[in-house]
Amino acid sequence: MNKIKELFNGDWYFNTFYGLLLIAMATLPLSNWLMLPIAILMFLLWIVKWDWKEKWQNIRQRKAVPALICLTAIYLMLIPGLLMSCNKTEAYAAFDCGTWLLAAPLLMLTISPQKFTDKHFNSALGLFSLGIGLHIVIILFMACRKFTVTGNTHYFYYSSLSKLLHPSYVAMYATLAFFFLLQMLNKFGKEMATLKRAGVIALAALLFTAVILLQSKAGLICFFMLLFIWIIYYFIKKRRILPGIIILSVLIGGSIIIYKSGWIQKNRLMESVEQIRNHKEDPYGTDSSEMRLTLWKTTSELIRQNMPWGVGTGDADQEIRLHALKKNYSNIIGHRYNAHCQYLQTTLETGILGLIALVAFCLYPLYYSIRKKDLLYVSFSLMVILNIAVECMLKVRAGVDFIALFNALFFINAARPGNKI
Numbered sequence: 001m002n003k004i005k006e007l008f009n010g011d012w013y014f015n016t017f018y019g020l021l022l023i024a025m026a027t028l029p030l031s032n033w034l035m036l037p038i039a040i041l042m043f044l045l046w047i048v049k050w051d052w053k054e055k056w057q058n059i060r061q062r063k064a065v066p067a068l069i070c071l072t073a074i075y076l077m078l079i080p081g082l083l084m085s086c087n088k089t090e091a092y093a094a095f096d097c098g099t100w101l102l103a104a105p106l107l108m109l110t111i112s113p114q115k116f117t118d119k120h121f122n123s124a125l126g127l128f129s130l131g132i133g134l135h136i137v138i139i140l141f142m143a144c145r146k147f148t149v150t151g152n153t154h155y156f157y158y159s160s161l162s163k164l165l166h167p168s169y170v171a172m173y174a175t176l177a178f179f180f181l182l183q184m185l186n187k188f189g190k191e192m193a194t195l196k197r198a199g200v201i202a203l204a205a206l207l208f209t210a211v212i213l214l215q216s217k218a219g220l221i222c223f224f225m226l227l228f229i230w231i232i233y234y235f236i237k238k239r240r241i242l243p244g245i246i247i248l249s250v251l252i253g254g255s256i257i258i259y260k261s262g263w264i265q266k267n268r269l270m271e272s273v274e275q276i277r278n279h280k281e282d283p284y285g286t287d288s289s290e291m292r293l294t295l296w297k298t299t300s301e302l303i304r305q306n307m308p309w310g311v312g313t314g315d316a317d318q319e320i321r322l323h324a325l326k327k328n329y330s331n332i333i334g335h336r337y338n339a340h341c342q343y344l345q346t347t348l349e350t351g352i353l354g355l356i357a358l359v360a361f362c363l364y365p366l367y368y369s370i371r372k373k374d375l376l377y378v379s380f381s382l383m384v385i386l387n388i389a390v391e392c393m394l395k396v397r398a399g400v401d402f403i404a405l406f407n408a409l410f411f412i413n414a415a416r417p418g419n420k421i
Contacts, residue, residue, distance in 0.1 A: 020045070067109065070364035097397055183375070218386060295338075298329060307352070374413075
């Protein structure tokens with residue numbers, strides 16, 4: 001009870017704001033239903049607190065003007081994207097979907113640096129970790145029920161497991177939560193009560209298992225890449241190079257053995273390797289990796305035809321479909337696909353200016369997190385940069401809400417005066 005009082009010891013505005021933030025953190029896997037109402041409530045609260053001078057002072061105190069520009073520019077590019085679009089309905093829908101791209105930086109960067117402490121940050125991420133852990137327990141329970149009826153183990157893998165949300169997003173959420181728990185164990189593990197420490201370890205193990213079962217290719221690559229980075233960083237910091245090399249070698253070797261052994265029933269990474277190898281023989285295959293290659297080719301051709309301004313946010317997907325039909329790219333004809341690469345999608349929609357805004361949105365947090373030596377923030381930034389290379393994550397609410405909210409949250413934590421990561 002005392003810990004809760006410590007978190008809610010500010011004025012009415014901060015207490016209400018932080019309460020809504022915690023609800024957003026806990027319910028992020030339900031982003032399609034709850035995140036937009038929460039964003040609207042927080043934004044209305046932000047307007048009601050009519051102290052613009054204080055808000056501007058909070059931004060300046062954090063030296064957050066460059067961050068505010070970089071984190072909101074990608075949303076503001078939707079305006080020229082709307083003006084260039086013939087399909088205004090789709091263009092307006094992009095504003096609705098991208099609400100948190102504007103709301104998160106404005107709301108988070110203007111909150112008082114003195115009131116938002118490391119306890120608030122850790123509690124928010126802790127609740128997020130519990131929320132995604134509960135989500136995973138629910139989908140595993142659903143898979144177990146189907147398995148008991150059918151005896152089919154495919155319900156424990158990929159989209160058959162993750163029925164409530166696309167596996168790529170669940171894997172991304174689980175990865176961030178896993179490394180947050182790893183950081184908490186490293187920093188506070190010795191101070192934790194035995195039961196609490198066991199609970200944190202059990203939750204981390206659950207998240208690790210989920211990443212493996214979900215079989216998101218980008219999710220697996222990101223997870224193991226970040227795990228290697230964390231191991232290297234930890235042992236270099238502790239000046240224990242030899243143990244680090246041994247553990248790293250065991251992990252790399254073990255991963256290769258597992259993925260080549262056939263132990264995993266649905267090994268999507270190995271499937272992708274085979275699809276790419278066979279691409280020249282069958283350039284219009286219908287597997288996911290082959291279709292992505294065709295979509296990237298289609299979008300690149302359209303970008304060259306529509307430089308430098310793009311086709312507009314409302315027309316991009318339709319242009320991809322029409323171009324595929326014109327060129328007879330048979331494996332994507334008749335499907336409502338986007339580019340499946342945010343960098344290509346944004347460039348097609350809003351041209352060179354849109355690409356510049358997207359690169360700033362991605363690289364400024366990475367630069368700032370490296371400068372602040374915040375490994376968790378670095379991990380989040382790398383995860384975003386890699387995941388949006390193979391998915392249009394800023395076109396769906398599950399991606400937008402997660403990326404925008406955590407980008408702003410990590411920044412205000414790193415920018416807190418006197419913060420020691």
